[in-house]
Amino acid sequence: MRLFGEHGYRGTTITKIEAAAGLTPGAGGIYHHFKSKDAVLAAGIERHLARLAALRDIRRILTPLGDLHAELTLTARYILAELDHEAELLGFLAAEARNRPHLLADAIEQLVKTTFTGFAVFIADRSDPPLDANNAEAIAAVGLGSLFSSRLLTQVLGVQTPVDDDRLIATWVEMMANTMQAGTTA
Amino acid sequence: MRLFGEHGYRGTTITKIEAAAGLTPGAGGIYHHFKSKDAVLAAGIERHLARLAALRDIRRILTPLGDLHAELTLTARYILAELDHEAELLGFLAAEARNRPHLLADAIEQLVKTTFTGFAVFIADRSDPPLDANNAEAIAAVGLGSLFSSRLLTQVLGVQTPVDDDRLIATWVEMMANTMQAGTTA
């Protein structure tokens, strides 16, 4: 998966995979373990998905601490950490999402959608006054977008953001908390 | 560039490019116009960069209208429109950023950094009370991130976001305005 993440599907040759796995390069040794190059990738994605599934429900870490700022900070840190942990998968998704949708649709679903929904529910619940689902969804989109973006820019596009994590998180928490407490959106 | 954006560098064969350009596929006709496949790509990127350069300074559209909400709405629309317009380039960047950094480093700089800096200056100036550069930068990062993310997710990862543009922009404007007027950050 490291190779796939770094060089994309085509760029990751069977020969390189074999070399990286300690097999004689070019001897076709992986074919005793996987049916095809596609199958190697599928197995790699599967492994990542299994891990993601274990952490599927973001709400598990969104337990009320009584302090909204603390909760938001924790959430932000958690999401960034997760994205970092799945950097390989993310890089690969970015490079190949349009080429191999069949393999990746599920991976993307899990990486993005559940997080999004979970966060929207959290926002609706913890806002004061409580927000309707529509507004909560929109706020979740804006909020998560900021965090995703931070990693997509660096990990996918290779841009170095001029704001470090601590500052980003602090600002983000402030903005989210403001929004959830003022609670007035269109 | 459409081909490069859709299929990546390796996936875009010289033969396909020739076919798309009205030359006989496989006859090597492009080599009368470009020195190599790399040169075709470089020229394509160049063209996009030229266009971006013309729009380089986001501040040109951030002229004070007197109404912060209106200004922010305009800004958001403009940025999303720009990202849509450069979808091909964006797609290609995502797929190949790690493979061909030499060609793309500049493109990315221009696409992201200038927008970012310009927006940060706008935020610093229009906040009430005025913010220092540090805080403005962090807010710009969060704000722009949301917008970038919206396009990166759909165009690069192929995820369909459950919030449409109008709602996203409205919410985003609200949050940004709140932040810029309350002005209290860590």
Place this chain on the structure above:
Amino acid sequence: MRLFGEHGYRGTTITKIEAAAGLTPGAGGIYHHFKSKDAVLAAGIERHLARLAALRDIRRILTPLGDLHAELTLTARYILAELDHEAELLGFLAAEARNRPHLLADAIEQLVKTTFTGFAVFIADRSDPPLDANNAEAIAAVGLGSLFSSRLLTQVLGVQTPVDDDRLIATWVEMMANTMQAGTTA
């Protein structure tokens, strides 16, 4: 087709074909002329079939000469000559008929069936007294079988028959004429 006839489908490597065609062996040059190895074979078979089609109707050479012996001798010579001419195709058919029925079904039809039917009609017509279609068919099967066999044994199985063509034909003509004139079959 010579190569396919001699070494079968798998035994005829693209590399050998290229070498035989004056291309650099192993450089994939045929792929500018044929889509795949299968297509090379298909084109070869097509060419043979076109030739067979031109000679499709054996009855054209079975014109009445007034002399049954002469007619039969001519027929035998003609059929053996045809089989010799299509030796490559025949060899290939024998080697691959069970592996690649899709490509070869037509070829076999033309090589065998039309000859068979045409000959049966001739027998029915020229027998004295005339024979019904059933009997004529059976005699055609026995008669053509002898001739086919002579070539199948040598060309396909590599057996050298101890009887030369002239003697074989003379005997065959005698037996056929006997049968067609005595005319009593079960």
Place this chain on the structure above:
Amino acid sequence: MRLFGEHGYRGTTITKIEAAAGLTPGAGGIYHHFKSKDAVLAAGIERHLARLAALRDIRRILTPLGDLHAELTLTARYILAELDHEAELLGFLAAEARNRPHLLADAIEQLVKTTFTGFAVFIADRSDPPLDANNAEAIAAVGLGSLFSSRLLTQVLGVQTPVDDDRLIATWVEMMANTMQAGTTA
């Protein structure tokens, strides 16, 4: 031998043979029983040859019954039955005769020549008036050819003959008897 007959030499992989033999496919288990793939085939052919050797002399079934028609019918049935019984070997011979003559030359000799010689002797003896060896040989070639052909066409080329066995044999017996009793050949 079933595999070799169905898929040819190259098409029959060691892996398939192992699977069919109840060994773990791909583990190389046959190499404890045979030195090489060639040796597996050689042993298979050997076994068939042993069987053929037992039946080597067609004359054993050509014992005079006093009734020529009956004797010929029996002979025809016997030969067709033998060819059916050795269908696997026959199929393999057709597919590989030109590729692996070293392994098969003997097999073919035995399958064809002894039958041929035996039958020629029978014809010479039982004809009335007795025929010289030359004529008998030619008649044997024509006669056996019809029977061989019937099986070669169906088993090797996959052609369905429009004449069933009973009718074929009846006609064949008639023609052979006619010839052996009229006895006038060129």
Place this chain on the structure above:
DNA sequence: AATGAATGAGATTTCATTCAT
């Protein structure tokens, strides 16, 4: 400027065979 044709390099995959366990 365009094309038909070719080619070196390299990609994925298959397979007979070997070998330590």
Place this chain on the structure above:
DNA sequence: TATGAATGAAATCTCATTCAT
């Protein structure tokens, strides 16, 4: 005797690039 694992060799096919016309 059987197996998991590996490997050299080779097969089909792709592709960027060149070149004479």
